Amino acid sequence: MSTFDILMRQLWSMWTGFIALLPNIAISVLLVILTALAARLCRRIAARLTQHAHIRESLKQLVDTVVSIAVWVVGLMIAATVVLPGLTPASLIAGLGIGTIAIGFAFQDFFQNFLAGILIMVRQKMRIGDVIECDGIVGRVEHISLRETHVRKLSNELTIVPNSTLFKNPVEILTDKPHRRHEIVVGVSYDTDLDRAADVIRSALEGLDVIEKDRRIDVFAKEFNASSVDFTVRWWAGSKPLDMHSSRDAVxxxxxxxxxxxxxxxxxxxxxxTFKEPLGIHRSSQDAPQGDEAAQSGLGA
Incomplete structure (x- = not known):
């Protein structure tokens, strides 16, 4: 038997095997379609169940995503076992365990952001609508997904931040409470009575409506500056950026x-x-009075 005959026999065997698998392939495709429909239905059911629950919007999105992923994993495993009858769920899981190591190294950043997104959604702080500051980015949180967070900067630009950045770096939540403390520095001259100056500054703040009257107003002498004695003036007002600017302007x-x-x-x-040696002042000949003008000026004097 020639090499050509052997090759043709192998190709014919592969073709007949493919024809024999066509019913299984058709069933697996049908299972994938049913999996997509089931995932959509389960997401709707999960959304309806969490709609009336008192949980954050990010947690609702997390529940919907986890339900959808779980349905897809089960459906694809069933479809794979139908196409390859010798493939059992146990061997498939074992193969996935070995392949996960290589996939983990290849998609390390992806899975890092994915896990960080889950932890961000689970924790209670940093809700949608909060104004945050992280890694030089200041803005309002608009959307939290499993991979990234959308932060609308105060100048209206949208910044897409990887979740790993928000998880590994310190995040300041400026609007975590409805009010926060603000401060400015006020300088007065050295010949000023500091007690009187402090009373005047405190009285000026007490008459303002933009600050919290129930919170303490602090006026502390801070330091001796080059040409002034500086006071640190602190008060409480709204935590939003607009409240901060409005109260600071009024103060x-x-x-x-x-x-x-x-x-x-x-x-x-x-x-x-200061100079090391005294400076002499010399009048130039052009500036000195001449002739009759000098005499007149002398007589007039």
């Missing part, structure tokens, strides 16, 4: 007006120049 205006009314100076920076 600065009120403090400036109160200090002006009481004759307390907010000094400009003073600069003192």
């Amino acid at each position: 600065i205006r009120a403090v400036k007006s109160a200090l002006d009314e009481n004759g307390i100076e907010i000094p400009f920076p003073y600069v003192t120049n």
